Amino acid sequence: MRTLIPLLLALAACTACSAAAPEARQVPRGTQTPPAAAAGEPGDTLARIRALVGTPDCSSDAQCHTLALGARPCGGPESYLAWSSGKTQQAELQALGERYKEERRTANAADGRVSTCQYMMDPGAVCRAGTCQLGGSGVLQAR
Numbered sequence: 001m002r003t004l005i006p007l008l009l010a011l012a013a014c015t016a017c018s019a020a021a022p023e024a025r026q027v028p029r030g031t032q033t034p035p036a037a038a039a040g041e042p043g044d045t046l047a048r049i050r051a052l053v054g055t056p057d058c059s060s061d062a063q064c065h066t067l068a069l070g071a072r073p074c075g076g077p078e079s080y081l082a083w084s085s086g087k088t089q090q091a092e093l094q095a096l097g098e099r100y101k102e103e104r105r106t107a108n109a110a111d112g113r114v115s116t117c118q119y120m121m122d123p124g125a126v127c128r129a130g131t132c133q134l135g136g137s138g139v140l141q142a143r
Contacts, residue, residue, distance in 0.1 A: 045100040046070075049081070052093055056084035056125075056132035064125035064132035065090075067097045070104040074117040078104065082125040082132040 046069070058064050063086040070078035083093060107113075126135035 045096060045103055049093065049096045049100060052096065053081060053083045053088055056082055057087055057130060058084045058127035058132045059086070059130070061125075061127045064127050064135075066122050066125045066134065067093060068122065069097065069100060071101045071108065072120075073108040073113045073115045076119055077101070079120070080123055080134055082134050084132045 049067070049069070053067075056064065063084050065083055065085060066080045067083055068077035069081050072078050123134045125132045127133075
């Protein structure tokens with residue numbers, strides 16, 4: 001009985017954490033997005049990032065890059081976005097990416113959000129069928 005009580009407490013704590021975390025969703029490769037934000041908040045910056053990237057057209061892998069998006073409460077980015085240097089200005093995109101990261105950090109702290117503490121490695125980007133896409137296998141899906 002003594003070992004059962006701590007086990008039940010640990011189980012209850014895990015259940016509470018998982019209930020607060022958003023569910024994973026499958027999205028097409030190269031277009032992983034973090035959870036939608038309310039209008040007038042970080043979603044506006046994310047929309048600007050997506051508009052700037054547009055369709056990341058490419059003719060070689062050298063034109064394809066990744067941008068870390070957002071900030072998980074436990075650290076690291078929420079997801080990655082493939083973009084093309086043949087079409088998008090790096091300085092403007094990185095500035096928007098930093099702005100979005102800070103907005104997400106602020107929102108996470110204000111809401112007391114929690115997340116899993118899994119590190120999401122940069123999957124890299126490759127040119128496939130004329131479009132930059134997130135590359136590599138075993139990429140964690142954005143949550």
